Amino acid sequence: MNSLTTKKLKKSLVSTEFFVLVLIVLLAVFIEMQSGLFFTNNNLVDLLRSMIVPSIFALCAYLGFISTGPDVSFPLIAALSSYIATQFVVITGFQGSIAIVFLVAIAVGLVLGSINGFIIAKYNFPSLIVTLGTSTIFSGILLGAFEASRMELPATMADFGRQSLLAVTNAKAGIGSSLPMTFLIFVGLYIIVYFVLNHTMAGRGVFAVGGDETSAERAGFNVKLIRFGVFTVSGAIAAIAGVCYTVESLYYLPTEFAGEEMIVIAAVILGGTRLMGGVGTLKGTILGTLLITIVTNSLILVGIPVYWQKFFIGAIIIIGTAISVIQSHNLFKSKKSKDSKGLQNSEVVINETAQKQ
Amino acid sequence: MSENILSVKGVHKSFGGVHALKGVDLTIKKGEVHCLAGENGCGKSTIIKVISGVHKPDSGEVELNGKKYTSITPSEAIEAGVQIIYQDFSVFPNLTVMENLAINKALASKKKFINKKEFRRIAEEAVNKINFKVDLDALVEDLPVADKQLIAISRALLADAKLIIMDEPTTTLTKTEVKRLFEIIEDLKEQGVTILFVSHKLDEVYEICDSITIFRNGENVLSCQVSEMDDEKFAYYMTGRKFDSQNIKQNAKAGDSILEVKNLSAPGFDNVNFNLRKGEVLGISGQLGSGRTELSLALFGLLKPYEGSIVVDGKEVNITSPAKAQELGIALVPEDRLTEGLFLSQSIKRNINVTKLDELSSKLGVMNITALTDESKGWVKNIGVKTKDHEYPVQTLSGGNQQKVVLARWLATNPNVLILNAPTVGVDIGAKHDIHTLLRNLANEGRGIIVVSDDVKELVDVCDRVMVMQQGKIINEIASGDLNADMLSQYI
Amino acid sequence: MKLLKNNSLSLNQLDGNTARLLTMFVAIFLVASLTKPDMFLSSGNFQSMSKQLVEYGLLSLGVGIAMISGGIDLSVVYIANLSAIVTGMVMKALVLTAVGPELLLFILIAVLAGVLTGFLCGAFNGFLISKLHIPAMLATLGTMQLYMGIAIIISGGSTVSGIPRVFSQLISNSYLFGIPLSFFIYLFVVGFIIFIMSKTKFGMRVFLIGTNARAAAFSGIKINNVLIKTYILSGLLASLAGILSLARLSSAKADFGSSYIMQTILIVVLGGINPNGGYGTIRGIFLATITVQVISSFLNMFPEISNYYRDLIWGVAVIGVLIVNFSANKKTTAKLAKATAN
Ligand SMILES: Nc1ncnc2c1ncn2[C@@H]1O[C@H](COP(=O)(O)OP(=O)(O)O)[C@@H](O)[C@H]1O
């Protein structure tokens, strides 16, 4: 028993989540020492606030990775579905519950996500290329067909955006920050996704498919259905993120979404999600997002010009993936190999998987 | 109701140019332990995958419990009560042992939610059944091969199966584990479960099977009761020739040492020593996971040794990459033709030329196309690759011809040491004989040959001596005089 | 007995796609010529078409080679921008006071600095992918941010302009038989890459690695070496594109042409490169490039069609082409199996 717990302890000590946590703490202390502004109530609330939308997006990226591979279409699904939801309120003059607005967006997100899911599941094309393609299509629809542009939000939505869950003021600086209601949505989504992934057969199926597609098929999982389902649900989650973002910013701006995918993917990979599928935790995903949010939010606090941001994000993606790849080489001697004949236990030094997406 | 639980009729299945099944029949009676035997690559695993719905047959039908299917899906097969221990285990590397054990059962019972406690109970029940000691919370990818096989076995035993198909379930097991498995098979049989036991090991067949079907080269050549079998008959039907008809060893005289391995250790094997002489064919054998494959990889620069030394032609060398190995005159024909040997969709010509690119290109790297074409044409003719044109994709060839292409690629480098891992798996008898004869001829030319194989007959036929590996160590060496099939089978 | 039929089969996979592309090109060309004869068939249009396609044509070559090797290079656009910025800045720094032949020398030095940038960026990509085993898609996704970041940092986030006029005059405004010099450069590069990929051992190895990297390692191919070269080549092509764009626009910026990423992938897929590696021809990429340019110019002749619709069309085209090639390949394989069955 004793050896078992120490083993577990050892394992959690080398886990990526732990590394990220240590990094976050170090970074926080560093920023605090440099600026004295990190552990102020308004900065912490600001951080939480900035984390909401990226964290929800991170779910989409995370689901893509553990089941299939990279998904880059969620920002445009968010943009398009929140646009339609907003337009729905504007045109119909809808005055009712905000929940209906979310439902409209979710319906659109489901449809858009199912397009991704259908193509990826049916043809087995690389998910990156498919989602790049669909996000260009969605962008064409949004900006070309709908001619979307900046919109003030109708009252129903703006009111929801202004409601705050928690408001603080920094006594010294006199700066206030508030946490919007969307924070609850973010927490709720993580709880639901956690439950589904860990406590339902469908959820375990997602991991099974990501871990070994052939075995999953032989065990009787419907691989195509699972992939289709994952991308469809991911569409709905992206739509929720889109509405959250829109109500938080109090207006709708169609061009604000694109580009977000890079930062989010960086966060998810940093959090220890394995690139080749099947491995990754929600805990890691949140920690990764937190780390990236701290980096992007706090560069200013320590006096680094904003235009270094891209550089840092690029560097973080590269270092993060490198660490995750190197770790998976060392910790688990075998690589995910399609041929399980005898080679599983050997460290054949070839990058058969590294090139593939 | 019929008394047959399974009846397969006229099933054909091709992969490109490989005709894995050429209209096979297979009938299994309820409650029996039926053996499916045949040499490696004769189509045993393929027919199983057809029965389980993993492969869709090109033609033919499968009848399970009196119900006919032209194409069955994996979940239909499971619902019909078929459980399979796949040869490649089919486990989930990223999940825990517990989940691997319990997930299939949960899936079969159409559960929607997961109860961790119940999962643990199911998993414990599974491992206890075969006295398998393992940490249920470990990730499967961290386990050794043998444990993966045990997981595959215990998982299949869990379900309330009517028919359990075991595809070479003993490849990594120790003697005691095999014995335990056989006890379980007896138990299952008493409970009325039907077993299809796939093996090419004669003693196993005698010990537990009631009846037997033998495949050869994608066709079924014999179905009878095990009681009607004897060694000679078995060997004859498996190989298509009389037991000792082949004598290709011409008492070659071994010359100087050409490859010497001293205290070599690498992931997968430990402290290996041997000396290969010019003109000698050395066999290396052992179970799956015994380190035989890793040893061949280390000699070819694909696995980095921790310690020990390799001496080639009297000089100590450091083989850091296959390119380096090639430079030193070492060649490896890998174990898995499909994933390691061939560029399936590329032409035969490119597949052969790959090792000659440096030699047949200008200093600036421009290929000498004529020379390369001649080279490839020459080999196709020399080694007897049956094809209409060497520009055809190599996937259009049959298994034996594909193997000849891989061989040609390496013979083209004129190696001094030729290592072959499982050289005749999935190769028809004609080509097999060709390859064996070729190996002896190459040895007679003064090269050193290493044959890594678990095909006892092959080892006896072509090797001058055989080293047997177990758990990464060489446990025995059988010299020429003592080399016979019975003797060898004891160890493998 | 089926000898003749069989011989054509082995080449079918390549020819099928080229034939489809050619048909498509001719059809669109005809439609454009018939519906907008005066605009489309004008020499001005041909000049601007041949100028426009050069940059993304070069980028597509790089992405295509990376894809043949089984990977992808998403960073090309930003390598191009970074190279253009480096070239521009070096040029500005050196050239301010110079005149006459000295000027030309300085321009040459600046161009070499740009090319060197492309080389280094490509080598870094190759290092990450081969030595560190980071999947190409993620490695180049990261370096794409990194190179953009570096470009922003060195340019201070603003547009680099004020390039000596000679430079743009020389490259962008010289014509030969009415065709811009940059197009000749492009044609030359296409020819060179066709040669590399079909006649050299390096090219053959790229194809083999893309088909089966594991088998390539077992065949003694030095995978890391080949992959690093592959991404260096892609980086060099990108820097060339960047330098040409610097000449055309007389300016450079860190985030120019972000939409080119999608377009290059479209062209490469349209050109018949298998996204899983190992298959495709440079000729196909070339055909796809000019086809896309013709479509693009044709669409431009309808001012009522918003630019954004073009995105929509590209997106649909990528997926459509993937599906068509997928089904066509499936058929070919089935035919091949059948033909060799007896
Ligand atoms: N997925 C596949 N693609 C191509 N060839 C295959 C595939 N699976 C099996 N084969 C070939 O089919 C033949 C029969 O293989 P298999 O059924 O695995 O033999 P065994 O009797 O050893 O189980 C072999 O020549 C093998 O190489």
Ligand SMILES: [Mg+2]
């Ligand atoms: Mg088998």
